[in-house]
Amino acid sequence: MPYSPDRHGPRRLVGPGFHARVHAAVHTVPAGRVATYGTIARLLGSVGIARHVGRALAALPAASDVPWWRIVAANGRLACVDPASQREQIRRLRHEGLGVARGHVVAFDEHEHRVDGVP
DNA sequence: CGGCTGACGACCT
């Protein structure tokens, strides 16, 4: 389903086209699971844009309903650079039943949200 | 309009 500002959040969030696609893709990650930047990037066409996924999430307003905390690096590490955001991410992940230890999601491979149909 | 910037990923010492 394409991104819908009415369903997914304030219009303010949907400025740049690419960011909107990132936000929409992040919305497809179910609660209690985590996806990697590379997975989101592949959903949008190329793993090469993984860095842009991070930038799009970094530019996300705090009031956003985008579940940015479910996005981690390819090895399960929490890639947040902002300490406050990372603490928030850990808190939210634990709230969804996920374990976080030493900056990594516990049993990451068992909780990773993989996407079918992507080589 | 050209160059720089990365909440990354894969690969190599």
Place this chain on the structure above:
DNA sequence: GAGGTCGCCAGCC
């Protein structure tokens, strides 16, 4: 395991 390098490409000066 811990570092470093290179590629990726939409935004933003």
